[in-house]
Every structure is written in C-alpha cells, then in structure tokens.
Amino acid sequence: MSIRIAFDMDGVIADCLTKELEIYNHTFNKTLLKSDLYGKKLDMIIPKEHTDYLHQCMHNKDFFKDLKVMEKSQYVLEKLSKKFEVFITSAAMEFPSSFNAKYNWLKTNFPFISDSNIVFCGDKRIVNANYLIDDHSHHFKFFCGQGIIFTAPHNIFEKGYKRVNNWSDIELLFLHE
Amino acid sequence: MSIRIAFDMDGVIADCLTKELEIYNHTFNKTLLKSDLYGKKLDMIIPKEHTDYLHQCMHNKDFFKDLKVMEKSQYVLEKLSKKFEVFITSAAMEFPSSFNAKYNWLKTNFPFISDSNIVFCGDKRIVNANYLIDDHSHHFKFFCGQGIIFTAPHNIFEKGYKRVNNWSDIELLFLHE
Numbered sequence: 001m002s003i004r005i006a007f008d009m010d011g012v013i014a015d016c017l018t019k020e021l022e023i024y025n026h027t028f029n030k031t032l033l034k035s036d037l038y039g040k041k042l043d044m045i046i047p048k049e050h051t052d053y054l055h056q057c058m059h060n061k062d063f064f065k066d067l068k069v070m071e072k073s074q075y076v077l078e079k080l081s082k083k084f085e086v087f088i089t090s091a092a093m094e095f096p097s098s099f100n101a102k103y104n105w106l107k108t109n110f111p112f113i114s115d116s117n118i119v120f121c122g123d124k125r126i127v128n129a130n131y132l133i134d135d136h137s138h139h140f141k142f143f144c145g146q147g148i149i150f151t152a153p154h155n156i157f158e159k160g161y162k163r164v165n166n167w168s169d170i171e172l173l174f175l176h177e
Numbered sequence: 178m179s180i181r182i183a184f185d186m187d188g189v190i191a192d193c194l195t196k197e198l199e200i201y202n203h204t205f206n207k208t209l210l211k212s213d214l215y216g217k218k219l220d221m222i223i224p225k226e227h228t229d230y231l232h233q234c235m236h237n238k239d240f241f242k243d244l245k246v247m248e249k250s251q252y253v254l255e256k257l258s259k260k261f262e263v264f265i266t267s268a269a270m271e272f273p274s275s276f277n278a279k280y281n282w283l284k285t286n287f288p289f290i291s292d293s294n295i296v297f298c299g300d301k302r303i304v305n306a307n308y309l310i311d312d313h314s315h316h317f318k319f320f321c322g323q324g325i326i327f328t329a330p331h332n333i334f335e336k337g338y339k340r341v342n343n344w345s346d347i348e349l350l351f352l353h354e
Contacts, residue, residue, distance in 0.1 A: 004302075004303075099276035115271070116300035117299060118270055119297070126266070126305055127303060
C-alpha cells in the first residue's frame with residue numbers, strides 16, 4: 001500500500017478563521033487579531049451571545065462558499081497527490097447544511113482531488129491513513145496513524161505532536177526528506 | 178479499542194433498489210422484478226437511455242428522501258450500537274446533490290446514530306473498522322478489516338466473502354455468537 005495522508009479542511013486548506021474574525025469584528029465593531037487567539041479558541045474570549053451569532057453564520061450554507069485557500073496549499077497538495085494517496089477528511093457533520101458548499105469549494109479550488117478522495121465525517125477515528133494533518137489535536141487520540149498538528153492560533157502552545165506551521169513545512173516534510 | 182462495524186447505506190439500511198424498479202417499471206411500462214437482476218446490475222439489462230434516465234432521477238435530491246428502511250435494520254442497528262462502535266459509511270460522493278437528503282433520512286430513521294458516526298465518502302479504503310457490511314464487494318479490496326457481503330440481487334452469485342442475507346443474519350452474527 002502506498003502512503004496515505006489525510007488532510008483536514010477547515011484551518012488546513014480552507015482559511016475559516018480569517019472569515020470568522022472579519023465577521024466578528026465587522027458585526028460587533030471589534031478589532032480582534034489572530035494573535036489575540038494564541039492558545040485560545042474564539043469562544044473562550046468572546047461573550048456567549050457573540051459565539052451563538054457566529055455559529056449561526058457558520059451554519060449558513062454560504063459561509064463556506066468563499067473561504068480563502070490556505071497559502072501554497074493548492075500547489076503542495078497537487079504535488080503530494082502525485083506521489084501519495086491524498087484524502088481530504090472534513091468533520092463536516094458539524095455543519096450539515098454546508099455539505100454542498102464545502103463540496104463545491106473543494107471541486108473549485110482543488111479540482112485534482114477526485115470525489116473518491118473526499119470524506120465528510122464526524123469522528124476521525126474512522127479515518128484509515130498513515131498521517132492526519134489537522135489543527136485540532138483531539139482528532140489524534142483515536143487515530144490509527146500519526147497525527148501532525150497544523151499550526152493555528154488556538155493550538156500554538158500544544159506540545160506532544162509533530163508540528164507543521166504552514167504548507168512549506170508540509171512540502172519539506174513529505175517531498176524533500 | 179472496542180469492535181467497530183461500518184455499514185453501507187444504500188442496499189444495506191436503505192432500500193434503493195425497490196424505488197429504482199418502481200420508477201423504472203412505471204416510467205417505461207415494464208414489469209422487471211428483483212429476481213430478473215440475479216447476478217446483474219440494472220444497467221446491464223436495460224437500454225443505456227433508460228439507465229441515463231434513472232441516474233438523472235437518482236441525482237435528484239428527492240430520490241433519497243423517502244427510501245424505505247431495510248427490514249429489521251433499525252431494531253438490530255440500535256442493539257448493535259449499544260455493544261459496538263457502529264458507523265454508517267455511505268459512498269455519498271457519487272450523488273453530491275443528495276448529501277442533505279441522505280443525512281436527513283439517516284437522522285429521521287436512525288436517530289440513535291450520532292453525527293460523529295456518519296461518514297460520507299467515495300473510496301471506502303479510507304474506512305478504519307473491523308468489519309464493513311456492504312452489498313458492493315469491490316469496496317472490500319483495499320478495506321483494512323473483514324468485508325461481509327450483504328445479499329442483493331446483483332451480488333447473489335459472488336463467492337469468497339462472508340455473507341449475510343438480511344438483518345436477522347447480522348443480529349445472529351454479532352449478537353448471538
């Protein structure tokens with residue numbers, strides 16, 4: 001079997017956080033920066049009613065439609081997909097109303113990823129791969145392979161996992177070693 | 178780790194074929210029976226334009242909305258889910274327009290299956306489970322666990338796999354051994 005690498009979607013190939021902060025700052029007239037979120041999740045530092053509002057936005061199918069692509073992810077993922085079995089494994093069951101928007105976003109921005117290599121799941125213990133690149137380390141607990149944490153403000157102080165800070169790190173790790 | 182069992186959706190818990198035949202017979206004034214499909218898929222015995230029409234119907238999001246539940250599947254699956262890790266793994270990427278209908282059908286008919294245990298995928302090699310119950314044996318080729326074929330007219334002559342004919346067989350296999 002060739003090496004199989006599973007990539008999370010939100011926070012790894014899709015830049016959710018930038019849009020969340022844009023909506024938050026615009027709606028509530030704030031100036032929160034990514035650096036304000038080091039070691040914390042957004043819902044830990046904003047009032048509950050603001051979190052509820054943001055969740056409502058994220059449950060709207062249009063939220064995922066125009067997310068920015070993470071820098072260099074298209075270039076590196078296309079190269080990786082020629083050498084490895086590459087799967088996109090998104091915890092999409094959190095936002096069932098967004099299945100189609102997420103799927104269409106993937107087909108638009110990563111047309112070289114075939115339908116057979118897209119997975120919408122809830123719990124990633126079901127993912128059978130050698131590596132899982134994810135910004136949420138809780139997915140690694142029952143994952144059968146090696147979890148690699150993709151740096152995001154909320155996980156910046158987490159230890160105990162191999163870490164990649166960006167897509168150049170992923171390129172280096174899998175394509176130049 | 179407790180034992181994890183993955184169940185296919187169409188043909189195992191959802192009765193797709195009955196609806197396909199109903200549509201086919203009604204639209205083209207035919208009297209095809211399930212027994213006419215022993216060892217064959219529908220598209221092998223009907224004209225290509227009829228297959229195209231049926232595919233068009235299946236791409237309509239409403240096709241999956243009112244599918245019948247396979248006999249005894251709710252009762253047995255609920256019992257299994259108390260003893261094992263049970264996942265529903267549907268090759269839903271074949272019909273991206275049906276994500277929501279499929280998800281809603283699951284939530285309506287199998288409310289005890291949590292979001293975390295639902296997987297919409299393409300290629301089932303990505304499924305990490307001890308068993309995969311599926312009516313399509315091609316999914317077993319790269320599956321990491323044991324494939325168990327669920328009898329459907331098209332697979333009735335296939336050999337080489339453990340077979341269950343219905344949900345009573347599944348109950349017997351996992352709950353009374």
